[in-house]
Amino acid sequence: MKKYTIGVDLGGTTITAGIVDENCRVVRKCTCDTELPQPETVVEEKIAGLCRRVLQENDMTLDDIRWVGIGTPGSVDSKHGVVDFNANFGYFDWELRAHMEQLLGCEVHIENDANAAAYGEYIAGGAQGAKYAVVITLGTGIGGGIIIDGKIFSGYNYAAAELGHMVIQKDGRPCMCGRNGCWEKYASARALTEDTKAALLSHPKNMMWQLVGGNINKVNAKTAFDGMRAGDQLAKMLIDKYVEYVACGLTNVINIFQPDIVCIGGGVSHEGETLLAPVRKLVDWEEYARDGKRRVTIKCAELFNDAGVVGAAWLGNQAQ
Ligand SMILES: [Zn+2]
DSSP states (O other), X not given: OOOEEEEEEEOSSEEEEEEEOTTSOEXXXXXXXXXXXXXXXXXXXXXXXXXXXXXXXXXXXXXXXXXXXXXXXXXXXXXXXXXXXXXXXXXXXEOHHHHHHHHHOSOEEEEEHHHHHHHHHHHHXXXXXXXXXXXXXXXXXXXXXXXXXXXXXXXXXXXXXXXXXXXXXXXXXXXXXXXXXXXXXXXXXXXXXXXXXXXXXXXXXXXXXXXXXXXXXXXXXXXXXXXXXXXXXXXXXXXXXXXXXXXXXXXXXXXXXXXXXXXEESGGGGGTHHHHHHHHHHHHHHOTTTTSSSOOEEEEOSSGGGHHHHXXXXXXXXXX
């Protein structure tokens, strides 16, 4: 039996294709720019070209792989292989699977990118061994993926697991989804960056200015963590508040799903226990099943940037 598959992570900025072996290891990967806006056919050609390139660089051909799996933004009807809509790319009813099968001449599977990344963590990363897993990515927004009994849960219309658009503050900060007070407006890496910038602008003498060389544009989600480590009080207040926001949404997610594992990914998760230990403490105070014998495990994601490629590469197993 063929040992290799290809996983493709289609993003708004870059496309990554990786050859993945039977142990879920990424053997080789290639990346190219998406260069949006583009018509569908150009993006399809780019994906096909990238798959061929990564195979060639590894002295392989499409005959050596079992299938190509693609994680793409948007609402993805994985059963019929159609992207119902992808707002970032401006595509509707995109028949991605059929087109890619035609271009590549091999079996193709498609899934939403956040779901594919969650599946990757479940197959080979931090959520390995879970029966029920939720994977949360704290990035520009908050991405989510839900695994139930080994299957990606995507809802009736394939738009489920939008955990970042759960309101944690009624009439709070406006969100591009149309609601106010969404979790991602408070607990994403971008939200922490914005809150740090606002705090610095009203504290012109704060030490964090030195961390960013006096340049507000150099503030990122790590700035307040670094400030806190250096003993700054304002930074500590920012992180305390951020931890509260993360824990609030996380407790909601846990109360709804009671998964055995929740994995936290995204750049902020590189803070590891600096972030997770205080988050766990708050969840321990608030979670409904806190006194129960069986408790959720909250941990960091392990595959980081490779989660999307590994999860996409394994999609063929979902379909069987
Ligand atoms: Zn929202």
